[in-house]
Amino acid sequence: MCMLHSKGLSVSKQKEFRLPKHVKPINYKITLTPGIKVTTKTGDSEDVVYKFTGREEVKVNVLHSTDRIVLHSANLEIHSASFVTKKGKRLEGTVTLDPKNEFAIITFNGIVPAGKGKLEMSFTGIHNTKLKGFYLSQWKGEAGETHNIYTTQFESTDARQAFPCFDEPAMKATYDVQLIVDENLTALSNGRDIKTEKLGNGKKIVTYARTPIMSTYLVAFCVGEFESSEPVWQNGKEIRIWSIPGKNHLKEFALECGAFGVKWYEDFFNRPYFGGDKIDMIAIPDFASGAMENTGLITYRDTALLVNKKTASYAELARVCEVILHELAHQWNGNEVTMDDWDGLGLNESFATIMAYLSMNDMFPEWHVYNEFGIDRAGAFALDSLKSTHAVEIPVSHPDDIQQFFDTITYEKGGSLLFQYIQFAGFNTFRTGMRIYFQRHALGNATVSQLWDALEEGAKVDGKDIPVRMLMDFWWKTAGHPVVSVSEGDKPGTIKVSQSKFQFLPAGDKDVWPLPLHIRFSAGGEVVEKKILVNEGSTTLTLSDKPLDYVVLNAGGSGFYRVDYSDGLRNKLLADVQNTLQIIERFNLVNDSWASVRARSENSMTATEYLELVKSFSTETDANVWAVISGALKTVYGLTSGDHRQAFKAAIRETVRPVFDKLGWTPKEGESVHTLQLRGQLIGLLGTVGSDKDIRKEAAVQFDKWKADRNSVDPNVVPALIGTLSYIGDQARFDEFLALAEKAPTTQEKLRFLGALGNFREEGLYKKAIEMTLSGEIRTQDAPFILAGIIGSEHAGETAWDFMRDNWTKIVATYPDNAVPRMVSACSALDTPELQAEVVDFFTKNKVKEGDMAVAQMIERLSVNVGLRESETPKLTSYLESSAKALASAKA
Numbered sequence: 001m002c003m004l005h006s007k008g009l010s011v012s013k014q015k016e017f018r019l020p021k022h023v024k025p026i027n028y029k030i031t032l033t034p035g036i037k038v039t040t041k042t043g044d045s046e047d048v049v050y051k052f053t054g055r056e057e058v059k060v061n062v063l064h065s066t067d068r069i070v071l072h073s074a075n076l077e078i079h080s081a082s083f084v085t086k087k088g089k090r091l092e093g094t095v096t097l098d099p100k101n102e103f104a105i106i107t108f109n110g111i112v113p114a115g116k117g118k119l120e121m122s123f124t125g126i127h128n129t130k131l132k133g134f135y136l137s138q139w140k141g142e143a144g145e146t147h148n149i150y151t152t153q154f155e156s157t158d159a160r161q162a163f164p165c166f167d168e169p170a171m172k173a174t175y176d177v178q179l180i181v182d183e184n185l186t187a188l189s190n191g192r193d194i195k196t197e198k199l200g201n202g203k204k205i206v207t208y209a210r211t212p213i214m215s216t217y218l219v220a221f222c223v224g225e226f227e228s229s230e231p232v233w234q235n236g237k238e239i240r241i242w243s244i245p246g247k248n249h250l251k252e253f254a255l256e257c258g259a260f261g262v263k264w265y266e267d268f269f270n271r272p273y274f275g276g277d278k279i280d281m282i283a284i285p286d287f288a289s290g291a292m293e294n295t296g297l298i299t300y301r302d303t304a305l306l307v308n309k310k311t312a313s314y315a316e317l318a319r320v321c322e323v324i325l326h327e328l329a330h331q332w333n334g335n336e337v338t339m340d341d342w343d344g345l346g347l348n349e350s351f352a353t354i355m356a357y358l359s360m361n362d363m364f365p366e367w368h369v370y371n372e373f374g375i376d377r378a379g380a381f382a383l384d385s386l387k388s389t390h391a392v393e394i395p396v397s398h399p400d401d402i403q404q405f406f407d408t409i410t411y412e413k414g415g416s417l418l419f420q421y422i423q424f425a426g427f428n429t430f431r432t433g434m435r436i437y438f439q440r441h442a443l444g445n446a447t448v449s450q451l452w453d454a455l456e457e458g459a460k461v462d463g464k465d466i467p468v469r470m471l472m473d474f475w476w477k478t479a480g481h482p483v484v485s486v487s488e489g490d491k492p493g494t495i496k497v498s499q500s501k502f503q504f505l506p507a508g509d510k511d512v513w514p515l516p517l518h519i520r521f522s523a524g525g526e527v528v529e530k531k532i533l534v535n536e537g538s539t540t541l542t543l544s545d546k547p548l549d550y551v552v553l554n555a556g557g558s559g560f561y562r563v564d565y566s567d568g569l570r571n572k573l574l575a576d577v578q579n580t581l582q583i584i585e586r587f588n589l590v591n592d593s594w595a596s597v598r599a600r601s602e603n604s605m606t607a608t609e610y611l612e613l614v615k616s617f618s619t620e621t622d623a624n625v626w627a628v629i630s631g632a633l634k635t636v637y638g639l640t641s642g643d644h645r646q647a648f649k650a651a652i653r654e655t656v657r658p659v660f661d662k663l664g665w666t667p668k669e670g671e672s673v674h675t676l677q678l679r680g681q682l683i684g685l686l687g688t689v690g691s692d693k694d695i696r697k698e699a700a701v702q703f704d705k706w707k708a709d710r711n712s713v714d715p716n717v718v719p720a721l722i723g724t725l726s727y728i729g730d731q732a733r734f735d736e737f738l739a740l741a742e743k744a745p746t747t748q749e750k751l752r753f754l755g756a757l758g759n760f761r762e763e764g765l766y767k768k769a770i771e772m773t774l775s776g777e778i779r780t781q782d783a784p785f786i787l788a789g790i791i792g793s794e795h796a797g798e799t800a801w802d803f804m805r806d807n808w809t810k811i812v813a814t815y816p817d818n819a820v821p822r823m824v825s826a827c828s829a830l831d832t833p834e835l836q837a838e839v840v841d842f843f844t845k846n847k848v849k850e851g852d853m854a855v856a857q858m859i860e861r862l863s864v865n866v867g868l869r870e871s872e873t874p875k876l877t878s879y880l881e882s883s884a885k886a887l888a889s890a891k892a
């Protein structure tokens with residue numbers, strides 16, 4: 001699954017949640033009739049729900065005789081259950097439910113003998129609106145009429161909401177699916193439709209090809225009015241992009257990515273796609289995550305699949321490309337070879353994360369996506385710097401807990417650890433190991449240890465002796481990451497290196513990581529690179545017999561550790577930072593330094609020292625490096641007030657404006673996507689917190705131009721225009737943005753405007769924006785993230801927080817379960833001691849479903865933020881006073 005971009009709580013292994021192992025499913029024959037409207041009248045009010053009915057035959061292998069069969073079922077009414085033995089004897093079953101464990105326990109009126117047999121059941125379920133199970137999604141036509149879609153999201157444990165099943169990843173089976181639907185509707189499932197028969201009552205029954213053997217969470221059904229692109233054939237697979245009608249012009253880019261991905265992965269794994277000869281990818285108007293890799297029927301939220309190639313920003317295109325390549329990677333990593341259990345979720349998600357980058361780097365070499373991966377990795381570093389983080393390998397427990405682990409650690413930290421290995425061992429060596437892994441575990445399940453073994457063998461095949469299991473296991477199973485301190489050694493040409501766990505609030509942990517160090521240094525004018533595996537807590541390394549001109553630890557930037565240089569070594573790097581360090585190394589330097597500010601330990605950098613460091617980046621032109629600097633500047637801005645804030649605004653303009661002036665408003669021929677992006681970023685920074693009058697004025701001019709002709713302004717600048725104009729906008733601008741959202745030609749554009757409504761500074765306007773997140777005007781898949789954005793803002797955060805508390809019950813009932821914890825995460829921005837007390841009190845009294853880990857992390861982050869404000873504000877104040885004086889005297 002692709003999560004949306006945004007515990008160390010010990011979860012004990014609770015065996016009672018596991019199914020007994022003596023009944024194994026082989027094949028499911030499932031027939032479902034979705035979309036049955038049921039109206040209940042109470043007095044004058046009418047309540048409408050949509051239901052589905054189903055029957056299924058599950059061929060099972062019973063390992064020893066028993067009088068009962070236990071399988072998963074949730075929110076289903078099971079009408080009948082019987083068992084037909086191999087000899088044709090039918091046993092009638094009585095169903096009792098265990099709602100806590102989501103079990104249906106079927107007790108038979110006789111003994112089920114060992115051997116094969118058939119479990120038959122009929123049942124009814126509800127199409128819920130919480131975006132999981134077999135759920136209801138709706139869209140409005142031009143005349144305002146409502147159209148229904150019945151669609152599924154089963155990962156992790158919601159297949160059981162659509163049909164009773166053995167809902168664990170290792171309980172693999174094949175599926176023969178039939179759907180009975182209205183004749184005018186399109187019905188899709190994992191396999192190709194092989195037969196359609198009219199039933200004469202306005203309905204048709206569609207039969208699909210048998211699926212390969214796979215886990216329940218990968219089964220999918222989509223029923224509605226859908227329109228598909230023309231197909232593209234790649235290596236004998238038919239790829240189509242589906243959506244609600246009228247969006248075929250937004251599918252070209254997704255088709256290109258899909259075709260590229262299928263070819264790339266078949267080549268990488270050296271084996272064909274296992275799921276058959278078609279891959280449908282469909283945009284669903286209401287979707288809880290980014291996308292879901294159901295075999296042969298991949299479902300997406302609209303913005304992760306449909307995009308206008310000409311008017312989209314680079315970020316929007318990159319997002320679509322990444323998500324598609326992520327889901328396609330899963331067809332191998334996850335669908336064909338599946339984690340043994342949910343504790344191996346990283347096997348699925350860390351892999352899909354890094355595989356998407358590896359393939360995207362080949363599809364668009366000019367994008368230099370590994371630099372961009374630095375941003376993802378920075379998110380993982382930040383979360384992993386909390387005591388409440390978790391290891392990539394996770395303990396399995398109740399279904400509610402599994403959902404929590406679809407987070408930055410499982411995706412981006414795990415992906416970063418693999419990237420660290422790939423960079424250390426080499427891409428080809430990694431690929432050799434992956435091919436061994438796939439040959440060995442095809443169509444089955446595997447544990448992470450089995451993967452390390454295969455990678456280690458792959459390294460041997462390539463003549464390399466790398467202790468992969470030792471190296472990877474420790475990183476995979478240990479929460480947190482090290483900071484490596486480096487200083488000059490006693491003799492010339494040597495350095496002292498020591499590691500300790502990096503935490504914003506140190507807990508005194510004493511882990512020592514096996515460190516794959518990648519070092520680049522210059523000695524006597526000669527540049528040398530070295531890869532060294534260090535297993536000690538501290539050591540001295542001899543790099544050269546000559547004195548060092550400079551030394552870069554984490555050269556190439558792929559190591560999942562932070563570096564803390566001594567002042568002397570840092571100054572050597574900063575002396576000519578643009579030429580000494582690669583982009584990703586500069587990124588890591590500013591990112592590690594900012595983390596050091598936030599940690600506020602004895603040797604930490606202060607915020608004012610950071611501002612001095614930023615001055616060495618006055619000629620920086622990389623968008624990713626600037627993303628870190630901008631983020632830090634905005635945080636520092638939030639620590640200032642009054643005259644000091646005015647002084648800081650001036651300082652921002654002084655730093656940023658020269659960089660922007662070199663770029664100018666108009667892109668030059670042949671500019672890289674990163675320069676295009678940088679322009680947008682700098683306009684956004686100057687136009688908002690920088691209060692740059694020229695930029696604000698020109699933003700309005702450019703925006704008018706864009707309204708007249710969408711192609712007249714670079715798409716990467718448009719979000720900054722919207723950000724700036726909402727920041728300074730009045731009621732008229734607010735109304736204009738609302739209208740533009742209403743008639744936006746793409747969902748990306750619609751969300752840009754909706755997302756900007758909370759930026760307006762007038763109280764009446766941002767209050768209206770806050771209310772809209774719960775008024776039904778914004779889809780529940782988007783509303784929690786828009787509200788989170790406002791909670792995280794300085795001007796409206798407290799109002800949004802009050803709104804969230806006042807409407808908590810309705811919020812929990814309305815928003816998708818997996819979105820509530822992500823929204824709650826934004827409360828870490830409420831960084832005054834008074835608000836902190838309110839936040840802690842509220843979440844002590846109100847538990848968040850699937851969210852205890854997110855809440856613990858938010859509260860810890862909040863305490864880091866409050867601490868930062870308290871310790872850094874006074875230092876900043878005197879710093880700004882003295883720099884304002886210096887500025888005044890310079891002007892005088």
Ligand SMILES: [Zn+2]
Binds near residue numbers: 002330
């Ligand atoms: Zn995924």
